[in-house]
Amino acid sequence: MKKIICLLILIGLNLSVSAIADTVVYNTKTGKYHSIGCQWAKKCTVNCINIDRKQAKARGGVPCKVCGGY
Numbered sequence: 001m002k003k004i005i006c007l008l009i010l011i012g013l014n015l016s017v018s019a020i021a022d023t024v025v026y027n028t029k030t031g032k033y034h035s036i037g038c039q040w041a042k043k044c045t046v047n048c049i050n051i052d053r054k055q056a057k058a059r060g061g062v063p064c065k066v067c068g069g070y
């Protein structure tokens, strides 16, 4: 029984980690998206939103040249 609980916790952690990894900072004005840790993402406070990378691409987003959007 304990093993099953451990497994469920591990799966849950993996899911939340991948969800964070797929989140980018998307600039709605320039259409560029950044990794969350990017220096430009931190400077962008007005036009930027946190969205899924897929969504950023679907909106015509272009990866930042500094961080590559990862």
Ligand SMILES: [Zn+2]
Pocket (backbone or CB within 6 Å): 033, 034, 035, 038, 039, 040, 041, 064, 065, 066, 067, 068, 069
């Ligand atoms: Zn960037």
